[in-house]
Amino acid sequence: MILLSISDLAVRYGRSVKAMHGVSFDVPDQSVVAVLGSNGAGKSTLLRAISGTLSLHGGEITNGTIELDGTRIDRMDPAAIVRRGLGQVPENRQVFSRMSVEENLRAGGLATPPSRRAAARAAVLDMFPKLADRASQPAGLLSGGEQQMLAIGRAMMGEPKVLLLDEPSLGLAPLIIEQIGRTVTEINERGTTVVLVEQNAMMALTVAHTAVVLEVGELKLRGDADELKASEDIQRLYLGGHAESEEHADAEQGEAAERLERRRKSLKVWSA
Ligand SMILES: Nc1ncnc2c1ncn2[C@@H]1O[C@H](COP(=O)(O)OP(=O)(O)OP(=O)(O)O)[C@@H](O)[C@H]1O
């Protein structure tokens, strides 16, 4: 069964910025679909279109349709879409940093029927036991990885049928990224469909069943995650990207070492 269906979607910001054009793909129920693409490809735009939040960013859908569970949602407001079973973790996590962990979770459950909130909370704390330990602390004091877990937990308090995640790995250490990958798998195994936007193609293709690749607002590739992982285009464009950033890190380290060496030499000159 198809849970989410995107058809010929076009999006514009303001009068002139055409951010997306002719994008179509289906998200099968109970699956994990990865959305890959480099900076500015339109990944966040796509998630905003699905969650009905484009207008908050000065954008609008100019063509196409989005169906959730057989109902068109592309003209609905965000709250109505949430009630229909959509959860979203936006870019940069955006937990309420002055509110406690517990209050953040409670906020996530406001649209959940009161009779189901305790069960939703129990499921979230079962998945993220650390959040229970830190329940009374301000969310802003959590580490980046913990804040990401809280942002995901907050969205799961709404018991969504489909969860949209916008670059959950951003700025986190490799071990934490792996943990987030496992979390996505667990959420999916507990019955939630996931749309996972990532620049970390390796992690995303490891946990996803299928994937689509966006390039400057258009859909360039789609296929099984395993196939895409093996494809030369993906290797070159995205998996190679990691090697490149490692090279970059090496280069930075090299520069730092050179600076240190220069300073040592100049110190020697002074002490000589
Ligand atoms: N609020 C906005 N107003 C105007 N243009 C925007 C706005 N948000 C995004 N855009 C433009 O739309 C295009 C797609 O941006 P989007 O943020 O969706 O890309 P992205 O794939 O999420 O990139 P990143 O990986 O950097 O998060 C870009 O050209 C961007 O400049």
Ligand SMILES: [Mg+2]
């Ligand atoms: Mg983005």
